[in-house]
Amino acid sequence: MTYCLAIALEQGLVFASDSRTRTDADQISTNSKMHCYGRAGERQLVLLTSGGLAVSQAVTTRLERDLETADLNLETVDSIGAAADYVGGLVRESRARHGNGPARFILGGQIGTGPAEIMLIYAEGNHITSSRETPYLQIGESKYGKPVLDRFLEPGLSLDQAARCAVVSMDSTMRSNSLVGPPLEILLYERDSLRVRHRLKLDEDSDYLRDLRRLWDSSLLTAFQSLLPIPESEITAADGTSEA
Amino acid sequence: MTYCLAIALEQGLVFASDSRTRTDADQISTNSKMHCYGRAGERQLVLLTSGGLAVSQAVTTRLERDLETADLNLETVDSIGAAADYVGGLVRESRARHGNGPARFILGGQIGTGPAEIMLIYAEGNHITSSRETPYLQIGESKYGKPVLDRFLEPGLSLDQAARCAVVSMDSTMRSNSLVGPPLEILLYERDSLRVRHRLKLDEDSDYLRDLRRLWDSSLLTAFQSLLPIPESEITAADGTSEA
Numbered sequence A, B: 001m002t003y004c005l006a007i008a009l010e011q012g013l014v015f016a017s018d019s020r021t022r023t024d025a026d027q028i029s030t031n032s033k034m035h036c037y038g039r040a041g042e043r044q045l046v047l048l049t050s051g052g053l054a055v056s057q058a059v060t061t062r063l064e065r066d067l068e069t070a071d072l073n074l075e076t077v078d079s080i081g082a083a084a085d086y087v088g089g090l091v092r093e094s095r096a097r098h099g100n101g102p103a104r105f106i107l108g109g110q111i112g113t114g115p116a117e118i119m120l121i122y123a124e125g126n127h128i129t130s131s132r133e134t135p136y137l138q139i140g141e142s143k144y145g146k147p148v149l150d151r152f153l154e155p156g157l158s159l160d161q162a163a164r165c166a167v168v169s170m171d172s173t174m175r176s177n178s179l180v181g182p183p184l185e186i187l188l189y190e191r192d193s194l195r196v197r198h199r200l201k202l203d204e205d206s207d208y209l210r211d212l213r214r215l216w217d218s219s220l221l222t223a224f225q226s227l228l229p230i231p232e233s234e235i236t237a238a239d240g241t242s243e244a
Helices: A053-069 A080-098 A146-152 A159-176 A207-225 B053-069 B080-098 B146-152 B159-176 B207-225
Strands: A003-008 A012-017 A020-024 A027-030 A034-039 A043-051 A103-111 A117-121 A127-129 A136-140 A184-190 A196-202 B003-008 B012-017 B020-024 B027-030 B034-039 B043-051 B103-111 B117-121 B127-129 B136-140 B184-190 B196-202
Touching: A003 A043, A003 A103, A003 A117, A003 A159, A012 A043, A012 A103, A012 A159, A034 A053, A034 A184, A034 A196, A043 A053, A043 A080, A043 A136, A043 A184, A053 A080, A053 A103, A080 A103, A080 A117, A080 A127, A103 A136, A103 A184, A117 A136, A136 A146, A146 A159, A146 B159, A146 B207, A159 A184, A159 A196, A159 A207, A159 B146, A159 B207, A207 B146, A207 B159, A207 B207, B003 B043, B003 B103, B003 B117, B003 B159, B012 B043, B012 B103, B012 B159, B034 B053, B034 B184, B034 B196, B043 B053, B043 B080, B043 B136, B043 B184, B053 B080, B053 B103, B080 B103, B080 B117, B080 B127, B103 B136, B103 B184, B117 B136, B136 B146, B146 B159, B159 B184, B159 B196, B159 B207
Parallel strands: none
Antiparallel strands: A003 A012, A003 A136, A012 A184, A020 A027, A034 A043, A043 A103, A103 A117, A117 A127, A184 A196, B003 B012, B003 B136, B012 B184, B020 B027, B034 B043, B043 B103, B103 B117, B117 B127, B184 B196
């Protein structure tokens, strides 16, 4: 299982991914799902992968090879949309060759003076982007971590605020699905910088992750305890055969 | 879509359900998914339904009819487990007759001096119960509302605390899936009382639901703003062709 997330803000982009991979029912291992391509001052692209490892590795291997051998590659495409079309084509090809397993990718970044954007690429090779109303894209085990994104994310947040929100979303997901797991990788990209601002890896035992969890848990517990009690009300007669 | 939830505590049981029903792609309506059967001082049973309305209505109609005409019914079964077997049989029959659509039920309550229990009944008619480690059962759109349950629920909570947790879980789900919707129904059952303590319906515009949402939102926002900033770290060279 996988959980990856990208957020598009006025200030730039945030990417986050877990690293748990299951190659077989009883074989759990760790693989980075965050792949960076770029040339400082010129372009930065980040690819997040989900689905079968066979397809995602076929795609990333091909992306590397094309950089050396093909005219069309991540150093020659002239927009994030064109990059998503190109990656989408590779996903289609790889799935045709390696079986039509599930596969979804997020590709984001900025090329030259073009916009900083994020794209979700479907197994079929087509893609969608984010919006101001929903400034994020998710792949993999997306539901557990979605409520916290819906509550807090909006395009005006700072990169750092959005990254904290991404860590909380990741943490909620890891608690509810043990097939999503650390290390977490986080990447912050500042709009128009054409450089990666921050890339960090948070291991299970990282001080930051532990402190953030502890603080979040205790804040939520306080919030929970301060909720108003359920209103007293008349006992309603039960639907059934007799009064409850 | 549906989201229903039951919680088993030392003090008793809490049930919660939404009321949104989709009978067709463009036909959304409201139906209670919480059905109560009981006789004060003798037994109390609560059934929560999910899946196709055809199957769940066939089951509840049959439950009512059996109370009048059959020897085996919810007033004669002698344990919650036996009640779950009986309801499971009706689910199997109804699905065989009305098409094998999805259907999951939660049945809980207490009969005489037996234990107060909750059971999740699968479409195939078999069932499972809760545990001390996971003191709740969910049916329908369960993932969005699960993290908050995993954080807070434990068997020692009061009925009221668990009911607040259920409302927050419901609220998170309604925000993320518009096919889950109010009114919310909540039922509190105190162990060994053999009476419904509280049954209430929270409409979209209920003061309680609005106040709880506002308080929860503002507490979470405070919690979120107090999280530690992402640690500054060395910029790691990108995986790609060149330094980021």
